[in-house]
Amino acid sequence: MSLTTERPDTEDGISPRQLLIEGLLNVGPALCAYFGLRLIGFSELHALMAATAVSATQGVVKMAWKRALDPVSLLVVPIFGVSLIIAWLTRDPRLSQVTNEVPGMLLGTYFLVSALIGKPLTELLVAKLWAGGVEKLAGEQGWTDADHGSYHRLHVHVSFWCGIFSLLFSGLMVVIIYSFSVDVVQAVNPVVSMFTTGGLIVGVVVAIRMYLRRKERALSGQ
Template sequence: MPGETKNQDTDGRGARRRSVVSLIADVTVPVVVYYALLAFGWSSGSALVAATVAIGVLVLAVAVKERRVDGFGVFVLGVCAVTLLVSLVSGDERLLLAKDPFTSGLAGIAFLGSLVFGKPVTFFISRRIRALTPARRLGWDRLYAAEPEFRKLHRVSTAGWGVVLVTESAARLVLIYLLPASVMVGLSTAIELTAITGVVAWTIWYRRRSAGHGLEKSLRTADAAPAAV
């Protein structure tokens, strides 16, 4: 009925907003905790420990509340843990500068590795945002299995992210040991932001191009999967 459809659409939009907020929280919580504690005078090591604990608590809360493991949150937790380990094993200035490109490169390797083992990373990120019920997640899994263009979309976009992250990471690591540390403090961040901005713009363009070829209809079909199967 029209009223029921309207309520379902409203509930769907609300659930999608919550999913997006959760995804953003996975990324921003450890960063906010880290820099906030630095501002309050905490040491970098202590702030990193607190940030790692914070994202760990968030992942655990999602697991308890939704009875499922938040894969992206676990990935962020792993990156935080690696960053903490690298920071603790040495006080060398250049090694500390290298921890950001190192973790960025690790993320790129994870993206590329997902092309060989399991499904591409961008599939899981997109499914988390758009497929908000077990039935709809199943619909996305079926779409991935049945639709070659859908698989291509996520394999190409995941490959793009992986190549960009590994490349910018390698470039920053090389420059860290070629240029003065005082120069790389700012330049490293500039390189990273430029690379991320570029790959985000490319991802949006590629997604729209794929949608223009009729893929969006298949996505809407998967999103409209019934609440129960």
């Protein structure tokens, strides 16, 4: 992940094309499973259960392929399991679809709480994905304590609004689930979620880069 002004967007980072491909690989199999089964006459409930099982299997395979415990997969795989159980017990596909929104709600809450307690999630993610990058940049530019404090406050604001946005989106999806047919929601939700998540990632990166550029110009002008 590259946040400095000296490197191209694609170097050491994730390009929009990569985000799109990864997003399609994440949502494509489940969509194919759902609408493939619907086309051959399966009910909404059974097609949804199959799609949920495919998504859960993807998460397990991803962890096995990487030979590492992926935090996101560790969160969503059990929730997909709960969604399957709810669908089986209640025979209500909409309730199962609502259950699938829980990861987004938890993520939004995590963003929000992390900002409120002064340990913004975006700052932790940047430190992990761009290990040592901020420290190196701060050393090169001679950041003061005030500069470090300003950088931290940026992440507090970014994490706060990421949390608000994620929770609002999850709430909107619940409204959509109960306003439209299961087929429509199943087609719209994964695609909208993919582009929303990608947009959120790009927005965070752009906000941090703009801040670092302003900081660089301000320090070079002193």
